[in-house]
Amino acid sequence: MRKGNAVAAKLKQQKNNVIAHEKAFGRHVLVVDDSRAQRRILVLALERGGYRVTEADSGVTALARCQEAAFDFVLSDWMMPEMDGLEFCRAFKAMPRDGYGYFILLTSKSEKGEIADGLDCGADDFLAKPVNSDELRARLRAGERILGMQFELMTKNRLIGSTLDELQKVYDSLDRDLIEARKLQQTLVRERHRDFGRGEVSALLRPSGHVGGDLVGFFEINPHRIGVYSVDVSGHGVASAMMTARLSGLLSGSSPDQNVALTEGAFGEQDAHPPEEVAARLNRMMFENIQVEQYFTLAYADINLRTGQVALVQAGHPHPALIRSSGAVEYIGAGGMPIGLIPGAVYERVEAQLLPGDRLFLVSDGVTECPSSEGEELGEEGLTRILLANRKMKNPALLEALVWDLATYFDGEDFPDDVSGALFLFKG
Structure with a gap:
């Protein structure tokens, strides 16, 4: 029982450390757009909101950035040379990572079929270009709720996993004792x-x-x-x-x-x-x-x-x-x-x-x-x-x-x- 309480306390401390880190440094956002001017507009809006921002001018460069750091949000343009936003989204979602990465596609497309293609590729949300700063903050707040729930789920899963490990150890110990007890009873x-x-x-x-x-x-x-x-x-x-x-x-x-x-x-x-x-x-x-x-x-x-x-x-x-x-x-x-x-x-x-x-x-x-x-x-x-x-x-x-x-x-x-x-x- 004490071990279970210790595990819960450890996970709670980890959660508090993550929250404190996010408050101190902000969520990390990757902005991907082949237009330098568009990237600059988004970066300024995000930095005013307290986010840490990394830029990439193409999908290929963005994938390289994702190999070096874990991003909480990705804002990616749809239409880009070499690798468009859909291809980059597929590749990003397929990458192994501990936490969830919230992906927002930036597009001027509004056809339902095109929106469906984006969702099929793993996109979590869409923003119409040109981007409105108020709408951007609203979309990011919605993403924050998703990331928060995902973090809670991961924390609880870790707690369940640790508890099951402890229970398995207790069961194994009891099983060994009962086997010896059976021999003694015989x-x-x-x-x-x-x-x-x-x-x-x-x-x-x-x-x-x-x-x-x-x-x-x-x-x-x-x-x-x-x-x-x-x-x-x-x-x-x-x-x-x-x-x-x-x-x-x-x-x-x-x-x-x-x-x-x-x-x-x-x-x-x-x-x-x-x-x-x-x-x-x-x-x-x-x-x-x-x-x-x-x-x-x-x-x-x-x-x-x-x-x-x-x-x-x-x-x-x-x-x-x-x-x-x-x-x-x-x-x-x-x-x-x-x-x-x-x-x-x-x-x-x-x-x-x-x-x-x-x-x-x-x-x-x-x-x-x-x-x-x-x-x-x-x-x-x-x-x-x-x-x-x-x-x-x-x-x-x-x-x-x-x-x-x-x-x-x-x-x-x-x-x-x-x-x-x-x-x-x-x-x-």
């Missing part, structure tokens, strides 16, 4: 796949922008139980990404003492709170400790690796999918209330039984609500088709196939929302 999912012996878990996380608001993961409760979760924070961008970083610490398997799901059992072994209590604890923390405007949805499952018994909570998240080894897909849960939306919200436990070869898929709404090129959402039916078409694949390959099929459905890989999910296979 590290929140410390493991993308782990084999627990009797079961294995694979994680998918594809932010829709530089950084996203989705989070997936898993952790060991004890040698016979694991926790698997999928989170979707409201909104997008940096604020959502910071919330996912906070939640990653609260559901971390590497820091059991900070994990809100873990507790100590009756005999000192590591245990876990029931899923519905985990959701309630997180909800209280959102209002009592974190205190932000955001909320998030959650699907969290406590899975017994020995029995295949699943206890889970669905807090506003899409329905978890049970992919049976027989080829059927079931969606479980009753929806539930998002976390951080209503104080004191109550969450219900959902139970399911996995058989060997069955899978549990906790998936974000970036998958189920992904639109087609016609705007139709994938939905649970579309997800079922993809899961069944790829069900013989191993977990990592199935998740990769899901992204490919989703990109085909969406007709592109720049998904409008984060795509994430946690896929558990029960081996038994």
Whole structure:
């Protein structure tokens, strides 16, 4: 912001310098006429008006003068030998210059066709010969207004250009920071796949922008139980990404003492709170400790690796999918209330039984609500088709196939929302 103000102040100072220079020395006028007497009359009238004047006796000489100095006005006779006024006007307008040059043709011609020829060549105005001094001053004042507006436009364009340059630098800096933030956010999912012996878990996380608001993961409760979760924070961008970083610490398997799901059992072994209590604890923390405007949805499952018994909570998240080894897909849960939306919200436990070869898929709404090129959402039916078409694949390959099929459905890989999910296979 300070740089933008500095640019504006600099341009304002430049404008003031130009105005001061014009007041001190006057506008610079080039008078072109092969008649010395006519030139003298014009020069005297212009000098009395405070203008600086340079003379040229032909169009060729005038072009040479224009190579040496930038003239604000040109008063040129139409009829001249070697190069007439129209040819000189074309050549003058074609010359590169910073500011605008106001061109007035001096002529005794009055036919409309001839006047049109002069305008087509780039002339800005006409003066009939012999030149009346009052009319000359009026024409020059009109030209002064045009030059003033042109200078204002150039000044504003420079300001816009300088501001855009500053904004581009800021954008480039933010872009670099967001790229690094994306790399850091990807590290929140410390493991993308782990084999627990009797079961294995694979994680998918594809932010829709530089950084996203989705989070997936898993952790060991004890040698016979694991926790698997999928989170979707409201909104997008940096604020959502910071919330996912906070939640990653609260559901971390590497820091059991900070994990809100873990507790100590009756005999000192590591245990876990029931899923519905985990959701309630997180909800209280959102209002009592974190205190932000955001909320998030959650699907969290406590899975017994020995029995295949699943206890889970669905807090506003899409329905978890049970992919049976027989080829059927079931969606479980009753929806539930998002976390951080209503104080004191109550969450219900959902139970399911996995058989060997069955899978549990906790998936974000970036998958189920992904639109087609016609705007139709994938939905649970579309997800079922993809899961069944790829069900013989191993977990990592199935998740990769899901992204490919989703990109085909969406007709592109720049998904409008984060795509994430946690896929558990029960081996038994």
